[in-house]
Amino acid sequence: MxxxxxxxxxxxxxxxxxxxxxxxxxxxxxxxxxxxxxxxxxxxxxxxxxxxxxxxxxxxxxxxxxxxxxxxxxxxxxxxxxxxxxxxxxxxxxxxxxxxxxxxKDGQMVAQSPVEENANAPVSDVNYSYFGNEVRIMFFNLNEMFLPVFYRIRTVDRDDDDEVNAELEAHSFTLYYNATEDFQNGAMTLHLRHYIADLQADDEFMSDPTMGIEHFDISAPLQAYASTIGGTPDRIVIAFEQNSIDGSYDSNRVSDNTFEINYQTYVDYYNQYMANNGSGSSEE
Structure with missing residues (x-):
C-alpha cells in the first residue's frame, strides 16, 4: 500500500x-x-x-x-x-x-473578515485541474467541500518522511467570511489564508509547489447566506493571496486572486442523484 x-x-x-x-x-x-x-x-x-x-x-x-x-x-x-x-x-x-x-487535512472556518495577522504566507494557486475540473468530485455532500491548495513548503529532504511530515503539519489554512460584506446575490465569497508555524525571515522554500487537499465544513457560511440573502449561492468564490513565483509574502510579489466554484452545478447533481437512488451521503 x-x-x-x-x-x-x-x-x-x-x-x-x-x-x-x-x-x-x-x-x-x-x-x-x-x-x-x-x-x-x-x-x-x-x-x-x-x-x-x-x-x-x-x-x-x-x-x-x-x-x-x-x-x-x-x-x-x-x-x-x-x-x-x-x-x-x-x-x-x-x-x-x-x-x-x-x-x-481539516481546514478551519471563521466567521469574520480576515486581518493581517491571520496569514504569513501566500499560496501558489487554487484549482481542480488535477481532478479534471469535475466540481462534483470536490464535495462529499452539500456541506463538505474539498479544496486543492497549491503552496510552497520550506526546504526539506524529500526522502526523510519525518522531516517532510513535520513541515506539512506546520502549514494551516483557514477560510474567513463576513456575511454582510462577502455575500451577494448568487455569490458566497470565502477568504483563504495560509499560515506557517514558526516561520523565520531567513527560511528558504522549495522551488516547486506541493498540493494539499483541505477539507472544509461549509455549513455555517451556507446558513449565514440563507439568513442574509436567502436560498443557496450559485457560486462559491475562494479569494486568496497568490504568489505563483516563489514562497515570498512580500507585498510586491503577492496579488489578490479568486477561484470560482459552480456550487449550483453540484447542488443539481446531488439532488438528481438522491432522487434517482434514494440514498447516498447525507447532509451533516
Missing part, C-alpha cells in the same frame, strides 16, 4: 474519476477500480470507508492504514473491488483492496 506524498497524487490512477473496470489483455475483468474521496471510520482499529454514493467499503488489507485519518476523517482513496467474490452491482457493502491513499 502506498501513501501518496508531497502533493503527488499518482495522477495516472485518477485520470478516470470514480469507478473504472480494469482491463486485462484486452478483455474486461470483473475488478472495479475506485478513485474517490471517502469518509474514514476507525472502530477498534478496524477501518472502513463510506463514499458520497452511499457505498460502504471494508479493506481486506488493514495494515498500513494507521495514519490515514491523522489530520481528517476524510481521505482520497485508491482501491479495487473484486466482482468475482461479491455482488458489486446490487450490494452497498464492498470488500476492497486498498492500493493507496492521499491524506486530507
Amino acid at each position: 502506498k501513501k501518496f506524498k508531497l502533493g503527488v497524487l499518482a495522477m495516472a490512477l485518477v485520470s478516470m474519476l470514480g469507478f473504472t473496470s480494469c482491463l486485462d489483455s484486452g478483455e474486461v475483468s470483473n475488478v472495479t477500480g475506485i478513485n474517490s474521496f471517502a469518509r474514514v471510520t476507525n472502530y477498534l482499529g478496524l477501518y472502513s470507508f463510506s463514499l458520497p454514493t452511499g457505498l460502504t467499503l471494508t479493506p481486506l488489507n488493514q495494515t498500513g492504514l494507521e495514519n490515514i485519518n491523522k489530520y481528517s476523517n476524510y481521505t482520497w482513496l485508491t482501491a479495487t473491488a473484486d466482482g468475482d467474490t461479491q455482488d458489486l452491482e446490487n450490494s452497498k457493502n464492498w470488500d476492497i483492496t486498498v492500493l493507496g491513499y492521499y491524506s486530507v
Whole structure:
C-alpha cells in the first residue's frame, strides 16, 4: 500500500474519476477500480470507508492504514473491488483492496473578515485541474467541500518522511467570511489564508509547489447566506493571496486572486442523484 506524498497524487490512477473496470489483455475483468474521496471510520482499529454514493467499503488489507485519518476523517482513496467474490452491482457493502491513499487535512472556518495577522504566507494557486475540473468530485455532500491548495513548503529532504511530515503539519489554512460584506446575490465569497508555524525571515522554500487537499465544513457560511440573502449561492468564490513565483509574502510579489466554484452545478447533481437512488451521503 502506498501513501501518496508531497502533493503527488499518482495522477495516472485518477485520470478516470470514480469507478473504472480494469482491463486485462484486452478483455474486461470483473475488478472495479475506485478513485474517490471517502469518509474514514476507525472502530477498534478496524477501518472502513463510506463514499458520497452511499457505498460502504471494508479493506481486506488493514495494515498500513494507521495514519490515514491523522489530520481528517476524510481521505482520497485508491482501491479495487473484486466482482468475482461479491455482488458489486446490487450490494452497498464492498470488500476492497486498498492500493493507496492521499491524506486530507481539516481546514478551519471563521466567521469574520480576515486581518493581517491571520496569514504569513501566500499560496501558489487554487484549482481542480488535477481532478479534471469535475466540481462534483470536490464535495462529499452539500456541506463538505474539498479544496486543492497549491503552496510552497520550506526546504526539506524529500526522502526523510519525518522531516517532510513535520513541515506539512506546520502549514494551516483557514477560510474567513463576513456575511454582510462577502455575500451577494448568487455569490458566497470565502477568504483563504495560509499560515506557517514558526516561520523565520531567513527560511528558504522549495522551488516547486506541493498540493494539499483541505477539507472544509461549509455549513455555517451556507446558513449565514440563507439568513442574509436567502436560498443557496450559485457560486462559491475562494479569494486568496497568490504568489505563483516563489514562497515570498512580500507585498510586491503577492496579488489578490479568486477561484470560482459552480456550487449550483453540484447542488443539481446531488439532488438528481438522491432522487434517482434514494440514498447516498447525507447532509451533516
